[in-house]
Amino acid sequence: MTRASHPKTPLITAICNAIRRIPRGRVSTYGAIAKAAGYPRCARHVGRALRQVSGLPWQRVLGSGGRISLRGESAMEQRFLLEAEGVRFKGRRVDMKAFEYRFATPGGKPAKKLPRKSALTRK
DNA sequence: AAGATGACGCCCG
DNA sequence: CCGGGCGCCATCT
Numbered sequence: 001m002t003r004a005s006h007p008k009t010p011l012i013t014a015i016c017n018a019i020r021r022i023p024r025g026r027v028s029t030y031g032a033i034a035k036a037a038g039y040p041r042c043a044r045h046v047g048r049a050l051r052q053v054s055g056l057p058w059q060r061v062l063g064s065g066g067r068i069s070l071r072g073e074s075a076m077e078q079r080f081l082l083e084a085e086g087v088r089f090k091g092r093r094v095d096m097k098a099f100e101y102r103f104a105t106p107g108g109k110p111a112k113k114l115p116r117k118s119a120l121t122r123k
Numbered sequence: 124a125a126g127a128t129g130a131c132g133c134c135c136g
Numbered sequence: 137c138c139g140g141g142c143g144c145c146a147t148c149t
Binding site: 009011039041042043044048 | 143
């Protein structure tokens with residue numbers, strides 16, 4: 001298990017949590033999820049979380065603009081799964097206007113911004 | 124310890 | 137619309 005289970009860093013946990021909040025028939029983006037989780041600049045880590053943690057609604061996570069970021073057959077599968085739950089596409093991208101899920105912001109207050117440098121390894 | 128990597132994002136031509 | 141380039145950040149080699 002050198003690579004296994006691991007990284008349960010707060011970052012991954014928060015991100016998974018956010019992903020789980022996306023309702024069926026709706027989608028979100030890597031960037032938006034990272035932000036909603038409280039880690040604005042960590043879009044890349046959303047992908048990492050999806051890869052490590054199983055049981056997440058991974059098909060609801062898209063790249064900016066509502067485009068599928070995966071390649072090959074995984075991309076086809078993602079599109080298939082999304083359409084199966086009612087999400088519709090406009091060309092190669094999802095009609096975000098109609099299907100993007102907006103994360104609830106606590107008390108109308110936007111997520112706090114990360115100091116710009118990671119708050120994890122930091123101290 | 125240093126460099127490379129990645130289910131990303133944004134700006135530019 | 138598409139490709140190329142640069143920035144982000146925790147992990148991995």
